[in-house]
Amino acid sequence: MMASAPLFGQTEVENFRTLGYAVAPKVLDPIKIRIARKECDRLAENIVNAALVVGGKHPRLHACRRGDEVVLLKVSPIFDASPILAALADDRRLVAALRNLLADEPAMIEEKLIYKQSLPGAPDVHIDVGSGGFPLHTDWNFYQAEGYPRDTLSVGIAIDDSCPANGCLRVLPSSHKTAWPVFSDGPPYVRPEAVPADQMVDVPLAAGDAVVFTSALVHSSNENLSVHPRRMLILSYGPASCVGDPDRRNVGYRRAAQAFEDRHRDLVATGRAPLRYRLAVAQGSGPGESEEGK
Numbered sequence: 001m002m003a004s005a006p007l008f009g010q011t012e013v014e015n016f017r018t019l020g021y022a023v024a025p026k027v028l029d030p031i032k033i034r035i036a037r038k039e040c041d042r043l044a045e046n047i048v049n050a051a052l053v054v055g056g057k058h059p060r061l062h063a064c065r066r067g068d069e070v071v072l073l074k075v076s077p078i079f080d081a082s083p084i085l086a087a088l089a090d091d092r093r094l095v096a097a098l099r100n101l102l103a104d105e106p107a108m109i110e111e112k113l114i115y116k117q118s119l120p121g122a123p124d125v126h127i128d129v130g131s132g133g134f135p136l137h138t139d140w141n142f143y144q145a146e147g148y149p150r151d152t153l154s155v156g157i158a159i160d161d162s163c164p165a166n167g168c169l170r171v172l173p174s175s176h177k178t179a180w181p182v183f184s185d186g187p188p189y190v191r192p193e194a195v196p197a198d199q200m201v202d203v204p205l206a207a208g209d210a211v212v213f214t215s216a217l218v219h220s221s222n223e224n225l226s227v228h229p230r231r232m233l234i235l236s237y238g239p240a241s242c243v244g245d246p247d248r249r250n251v252g253y254r255r256a257a258q259a260f261e262d263r264h265r266d267l268v269a270t271g272r273a274p275l276r277y278r279l280a281v282a283q284g285s286g287p288g289e290s291e292e293g294k
C-alpha cells in the first residue's frame with residue numbers, strides 16, 4: 001500500500017516556524033465537508049432550541065447582536081456534543097502532522113466551532129459582548145493563565161470558504177516572536193496601537209483547507225458581511241508531556257453544558273418545550289413551530 005502524503009509538507013513546516021502559521025489545502029474531502037456542514041446545522045439548531053426552552057445562557061452558545069440580527073459567533077466546547085465532528089478531527093494524517101510540529105504527542109486542550117452565522121428570526125437567546133468579529137489577540141495570552149505551554153498550537157479547518165468579505169482569519173506574520181502589550185482591565189486582547197495594522201494579512205481558505213498557527217501569533221477577524229455562515233472548526237493542542245490535564249480549561253463549561261442539555265431533554269420529555277427553532281426558517285418568520293412537528 002502506498003503511504004499517503006503528509007498533511008503539512010516541508011514548506012508548511014518552514015512557514016509555520018518562520019511566519020507562525022501555514023495553510024494546508026484539502027484536509028477535508030468534499031464528502032466530509034458535506035457531513036460537517038449538516039452536523040453544524042444540527043448542532044446549532046439543538047443548541048438554540050435548548051437555550052430558548054431552558055432560558056438563560058447556554059454554556060456552549062456564544063451569540064452577539066449586530067443591528068437587528070442575532071449572530072451565532074461560536075459554539076464551544078463541542079466534541080462531547082458532536083461525535084461526528086470529533087470523528088472528522090480524529091484523522092491519522094492530522095495527528096501525524098501535529099506530532100511533527102509539536103515534537104511530542106498532541107494533547108487536545110480546546111475544540112470550538114466558529115459559526116459567524118446570522119440566526120434567522122433573531123431568536124431571544126443570551127447575548128454576549130461583541131458584534132461578530134474577534135479583536136486582536138494571541139491565544140497564548142488566554143492559555144497562559146491556565147498554565148498551558150507557549151508552543152501550544154491551533155488548527156483551523158474551514159467548513160465554508162472564507163475570504164475578507166465574510167471575515168476570514170487575519171494574522172500578523174512572525175508576530176509569535178514578540179511579546180505584545182495587552183489590556184489588563186478585562187480580557188487580555190492585544191493593544192491595537194502596538195500592532196502595525198498595514199502588516200496584517202488575510203488568510204483566505206477554501207472549504208476543507210486548514211490553517212495551523214502557533215498560540216503566540218497575533219490574529220483577529222472581522223465580522224461576516226455576507227448572508228452565508230462562515231464556519232471553521234478550531235482545534236488546539238499542546239505537547240502531551242508538559243500539558244498536564246488537557247481539558248482543565250473546558251471541563252467546567254462541558255459539565256455545565258451537559259447539565260443544561262439534560263434539563264432541556266427533561267422539558268421535552270415532559271411536554272414542556274413548545275418551541276422548535278429551525279435554522280431553515282425563512283429570514284424574518286422567526287421560531288415557533290411546535291415540538292410535535294419535528
Ligand SMILES: O=C(O)CCC(=O)C(=O)O
Nearest residue numbers: 114134168169220221232
Ligand atoms: O475564526 C475566526 O474568525 C477567529 C477565531 C479566533 O480568533 C479565535 O477563536 O481565537
